[in-house]
Amino acid sequence: MNTKTLSLIIIFVALTTALNIAGPKIPAPYAPFLYYQIWEIPIVAVFLTVGPKAGVSVAALNTLILLAVFPGSLPTGPFYNLIAELAMLIGIFAAYKIATLKCPTEKIGSFLKQHKLGLSISATALGVTTRVIITTVTNYFLIAQPSPIGFGSFFSFAGLGGQQAVLAFLPFSALFNATIALYTIPIGLIIAIAINSNFKQLT
Numbered sequence: 001m002n003t004k005t006l007s008l009i010i011i012f013v014a015l016t017t018a019l020n021i022a023g024p025k026i027p028a029p030y031a032p033f034l035y036y037q038i039w040e041i042p043i044v045a046v047f048l049t050v051g052p053k054a055g056v057s058v059a060a061l062n063t064l065i066l067l068a069v070f071p072g073s074l075p076t077g078p079f080y081n082l083i084a085e086l087a088m089l090i091g092i093f094a095a096y097k098i099a100t101l102k103c104p105t106e107k108i109g110s111f112l113k114q115h116k117l118g119l120s121i122s123a124t125a126l127g128v129t130t131r132v133i134i135t136t137v138t139n140y141f142l143i144a145q146p147s148p149i150g151f152g153s154f155f156s157f158a159g160l161g162g163q164q165a166v167l168a169f170l171p172f173s174a175l176f177n178a179t180i181a182l183y184t185i186p187i188g189l190i191i192a193i194a195i196n197s198n199f200k201q202l203t
Helices: 003-022 041-049 052-069 077-102 108-114 117-142 162-198
Strands: 026-028 031-036
Touching: 003 041, 003 052, 031 162, 041 052, 041 077, 041 162, 052 077, 077 117, 077 162, 117 162
Parallel strands: none
Antiparallel strands: 026 031
């Protein structure tokens, strides 16, 4: 790992954590307890610029820091965030892997230099899809569990059983995760293209 790569990872860990803790939070109009934030954008950018291992490392380090200093209303909440991030990165990675099957000698950095619109669209679409599917399954099985695993007491209201309440919540969760990915991936890609044009041979 060269100095430029290590420097970028350190910068992105600090930026991701700072944006997570102190960055803007916009409540979703359809579910005010869910917040739109921008802290996942640096994770996508470093994932595309430096490589998948670096992106996953930044996401994991951010989770550990949050667990230690700012876990939120649920002690295991940062793990839900991590699952959502990794699910999205899987879709992005799949899009680029499919592209490399057509061009085996190409690397992600080469595709970033070419600024291919079709690849950007497919990366966004797959990132949205994998994030929605994986977070929906995760929420279905875990979110109604008692604390600290889930919000069991919150999902037992209005005479509904916990799992029935979760089923009613899942469409809002899916919409929330889809819309986050819809702006996070393109902006992260734009940042990655800008970084890639200024820092050569990062990987």
